[in-house]
Amino acid sequence: MKKIFIPIILSTVLLNACNKDLVETNLQYPSLQPASLDINAGTWKPILLTGPTEFPVAAPIATTTPDYIAQVNEIKTWQANLSKEEKNLVNYWSAGAVLRWNEIMRQLVAKHNIPPYQNADGTYPIPNANNPLAYPQFPFANPPYASRAYAYVAAAEYDALVAAWYYKKLYTRLAPYKVDPTIPSLIPQSDLPSYPSEDAVVAGVVGEMMKLLFPGDQDFIQQKIEEHKKARLIAGANVRSDLDAGEALGKLVAQKFVTRARGDRAGAAVGSLAIQTQFEQDCITRNEIPWISQESPKRPGMLMLFGRVKTWLFDSVTMVTTIRPPAPPSTSSQKFKDELEEIRHLSTSLTTEQRRIAHFWADGISTPTPPGHWNQIAAEDFVKQNFSEVRWARNMALLNMAMMDAAIVCWDAKYVYFNPRPPQMNNTIKTVTGLPNFPSYTSGHSTFSAAAATILGHIIPSNATKYMDMAKEASLSRMYAAIHYRSDCEKGLESGNKVGGYAIARAITDGAE
Amino acid sequence: MRFAIASFFIMMSITSAAQTDIDGIMMEKNALCIGPMFGYSSWKNYWEGTLKRENLNLGTVSTQMYSVMGNYGITKKLNVLFGLPYVKTKASAGQLNGQEGVQDLSLWVKWKPMTAKLASGRLSYILIGGFSCPVSDYTADFLPMSIGLESKNLSMRAMLDYQRGSWFATVSGTYVRRSNIKLDRNSYYTTEMHYTNEVKMPDAVAANIRAGWRDKGLIAEAVFDGWNTLGGFDITRNNMPFPSNNMDMKRIGFNFKYDMPFYRQLSLTGNVMTTISGRNVGQATGFNAGIFYVIDFTKKKKTDSKGDKK
Numbered sequence: 059m060k061k062i063f064i065p066i067i068l069s070t071v072l073l074n075a076c077n078k079d080l081v082e083t084n085l086q087y088p089s090l091q092p093a094s095l096d097i098n099a100g101t102w103k104p105i106l107l108t109g110p111t112e113f114p115v116a117a118p119i120a121t122t123t124p125d126y127i128a129q130v131n132e133i134k135t136w137q138a139n140l141s142k143e144e145k146n147l148v149n150y151w152s153a154g155a156v157l158r159w160n161e162i163m164r165q166l167v168a169k170h171n172i173p174p175y176q177n178a179d180g181t182y183p184i185p186n187a188n189n190p191l192a193y194p195q196f197p198f199a200n201p202p203y204a205s206r207a208y209a210y211v212a213a214a215e216y217d218a219l220v221a222a223w224y225y226k227k228l229y230t231r232l233a234p235y236k237v238d239p240t241i242p243s244l245i246p247q248s249d250l251p252s253y254p255s256e257d258a259v260v261a262g263v264v265g266e267m268m269k270l271l272f273p274g275d276q277d278f279i280q281q282k283i284e285e286h287k288k289a290r291l292i293a294g295a296n297v298r299s300d301l302d303a304g305e306a307l308g309k310l311v312a313q314k315f316v317t318r319a320r321g322d323r324a325g326a327a328v329g330s331l332a333i334q335t336q337f338e339q340d341c342i343t344r345n346e347i348p349w350i351s352q353e354s355p356k357r358p359g360m361l362m363l364f365g366r367v368k369t370w371l372f373d374s375v376t377m378v379t380t381i382r383p384p385a386p387p388s389t390s391s392q393k394f395k396d397e398l399e400e401i402r403h404l405s406t407s408l409t410t411e412q413r414r415i416a417h418f419w420a421d422g423i424s425t426p427t428p429p430g431h432w433n434q435i436a437a438e439d440f441v442k443q444n445f446s447e448v449r450w451a452r453n454m455a456l457l458n459m460a461m462m463d464a465a466i467v468c469w470d471a472k473y474v475y476f477n478p479r480p481p482q483m484n485n486t487i488k489t490v491t492g493l494p495n496f497p498s499y500t501s502g503h504s505t506f507s508a509a510a511a512t513i514l515g516h517i518i519p520s521n522a523t524k525y526m527d528m529a530k531e532a533s534l535s536r537m538y539a540a541i542h543y544r545s546d547c548e549k550g551l552e553s554g555n556k557v558g559g560y561a562i563a564r565a566i567t568d569g570a571e
Numbered sequence: 572m573r574f575a576i577a578s579f580f581i582m583m584s585i586t587s588a589a590q591t592d593i594d595g596i597m598m599e600k601n602a603l604c605i606g607p608m609f610g611y612s613s614w615k616n617y618w619e620g621t622l623k624r625e626n627l628n629l630g631t632v633s634t635q636m637y638s639v640m641g642n643y644g645i646t647k648k649l650n651v652l653f654g655l656p657y658v659k660t661k662a663s664a665g666q667l668n669g670q671e672g673v674q675d676l677s678l679w680v681k682w683k684p685m686t687a688k689l690a691s692g693r694l695s696y697i698l699i700g701g702f703s704c705p706v707s708d709y710t711a712d713f714l715p716m717s718i719g720l721e722s723k724n725l726s727m728r729a730m731l732d733y734q735r736g737s738w739f740a741t742v743s744g745t746y747v748r749r750s751n752i753k754l755d756r757n758s759y760y761t762t763e764m765h766y767t768n769e770v771k772m773p774d775a776v777a778a779n780i781r782a783g784w785r786d787k788g789l790i791a792e793a794v795f796d797g798w799n800t801l802g803g804f805d806i807t808r809n810n811m812p813f814p815s816n817n818m819d820m821k822r823i824g825f826n827f828k829y830d831m832p833f834y835r836q837l838s839l840t841g842n843v844m845t846t847i848s849g850r851n852v853g854q855a856t857g858f859n860a861g862i863f864y865v866i867d868f869t870k871k872k873k874t875d876s877k878g879d880k881k
Contacts, residue, residue, distance in 0.1 A: 078751055078771050083766040085766075165760070165764040173809060193808065194808075413710070417710060423810065424813075425759070488668035490668050490713070492667070
């Protein structure tokens with residue numbers, strides 16, 4: 059019998075030999091140690107605030123008061139008895155508040171980036187912000203929705219941190235580990251004044267903005283806010299009054315952005331079948347073949363009025379006169395036929411590398427969308443730059459305002475021109491990613507990517523070429539996927555570059571450079 | 572043999588009744604049984620988590636398989652087996668491109684250490700160790716059109732086979748250790764975001780019960796099998812499937828093998844299988860058919876061994 063069991067034992071050892079644990083990039087990030095405190099960031103130009111003192115922050119209590127000493131004792135009590143989970147929490151959040159909340163946003167976008175299933179009668183239900191947990195859950199975080207969510211949160215974080223930096227410099231109350239050297243700091247020490255807490259400012263902003271953007275995920279978000287604040291206390295980096303003042307400031311600033319969001323016309327962007335018919339008729343009147351949904355049952359085009367949402371970096375007149383791309387090749391022209399044939403040929407002759415590129419940039423359902431992908435790219439590089447929190451927020455705001463404006467510019471063109479997708483014009487064309495349910499011209503990936511690459515290349519000039527190469531690859535990936543023509547991609551890159559240029563124009567005048 | 576005959580996403584055996592990794596039959600020493608097989612399966616409905624649905628943007632998803640498989644007897648008690656399929660997928664509706672290519676090479680060692688008489692029948696105990704790995708660069712991250720799941724698999728199977736007269740029954744249980752796989756992208760969402768290109772693939776267990784008639788010229792058997800992924804997550808509402816989903820299924824089917832009466836090196840095999848329940852898999856029904864030929868490398872026995880090889 060013995061010889062029967064030897065192979066069983068051997069195979070059990072073999073089967074369990076290889077470790078399956080994943081090494082995830084974002085969990086390897088070091089603690090944030092800013093290269094510069096940016097102590098004068100209180101003078102940087104805010105986006106919506108009239109100035110850094112629009113929402114006053116009261117002077118902190120003195121570090122000699124019994125109240126402050128009680129708050130220091132709260133830290134000491136925590137630190138006396140730390141669990142492994144609590145230490146992990148400190149390490150996780152020490153990588154940076156703007157970074158971590160950006161990651162959390164990306165997760166929520168991916169979770170909600172799934173198109174609703176049809177009703178029994180072949181129509182489609184529309185997610186309802188007032189009943190977010192009923193199916194279909196609110197929101198459907200598609201690329202335009204996601205670009206707007208990332209932009210509002212980043213912009214609000216930036217304004218709130220500019221205000222926070224103003225008061226930090228004004229009050230100069232040091233971190234508890236500096237006030238009381240008996241408190242060990244579990245993260246790298248900083249000379250940045252800790253009142254109001256920049257971490258709590260960010261948590262306060264996001265908590266408030268998310269009530270608007272992801273109203274069905276409040277329990278998850280509140281849990282993260284509590285963990286974040288706790289991590290700062292445990293680390294010895296903030297006392298409770300630092301956190302309270304920061305969170306309160308963050309919430310107030312966020313309200314200003316919530317007000318803008320409620321009036322930015324995104325609420326009407328979903329459109330209606332009557333509006334879609336009008337776009338279709340306009341297209342037919344121009345003697346062009348209109349876009350038709352290739353889904354079964356036919357789904358109304360995604361966010362057909364997103365092109366009318368309020369932009370950040372230029373006004374709507376500029377958008378129409380200066381940025382809107384020229385009309386695509388006529389559907390009856392030889393150029394159009396040639397471009398269609400190019401995609402048909404590509405779809406039947408993809409190389410392994412082209413297919414890899416199509417999948418790498420697919421950013422389809424259940425992903426953080428192309429703007430989320432560029433946030434990931436930016437975050438991975440920003441980590442290496444050792445930006446202060448306020449500079450992180452400023453750079454993320456520039457990136458995400460550019461990408462939201464890119465979405466608006468692109469969606470404007472898509473519905474103004476209402477150009478059909480390659481598989482509509484030749485049903486033998488099969489795709490290697492899901493066919494997006496909106497008109498073809500211009501390519502969203504190309505517009506987002508060029509806008510992102512342009513502003514990121516300004517923020518980290520040594521990477522400018524790399525970013526532009528990535529944008530071009532993202533753009534080409536849509537041709538490899540057989541869902542876009544060459545003109546869609548080239549003109550998308552051009553308008554994205556223009557949008558990125560407006561972000562640079564803001565960057566060089568905001569006082570941060 | 573175990574092929575991704577695309578019972579949606581999963582590598583499951585659509586087994587022919589020839590000597591395989593899933594039955595209780597051994598090849599004679601120095602004999603090689605080898606041949607081509609063709610398989611086809613399709614599904615229109617699938618389980619999104621536990622919810623059964625159709626998808627008008629996929630229509631019917633079908634999989635064709637062309638394979639070569641073989642079984643060589645090192646001794647009568649120790650066999651090695653291999654299988655190599657070429658797989659092609661297609662959706663009848665929507666725009667998604669099918670995939671095609673050589674899928675995974677499978678190798679097994681099959682060992683029968685023990686046979687005992689039991690109640691005027693014969694009971695055999697068999698151990699089968701298997702390994703499979705992709706041999707082309709197909710992508711698993713394009714379900715349901717992917718031709719496979721990309722993981723390297725190690726499997727360990729214990730089997731009992733009982734034969735009394737021409738009637739028999741075989742039961743087996745398998746543990747499948749699956750390696751992580753690598754995607755073409757560097758982040759993905761399961762129930763949370765992961766920032767890596769590597770996906771942790773849950774292991775799986777499988778059970779197989781088969782019973783019927785088995786004599787020298789004919790095998791005819793009914794088959795039940797089950798596959799249970801140990802972990803993984805459900806497809807969320809209207810989402811696409813993902814390689815590390817919690818894929819489970821139960822199937823029933825029928826197999827036969829028939830030796831040509833006047834040329835017994837040659838045999839025909841056939842199989843039909845249908846899925847009776849599942850989770851995160853397609854409700855696939857399929858068939859396969861093969862022709863197998865036995866080559867005897869033993870020099871001394873020239874005339875009297877043909878009928879005993881299978």
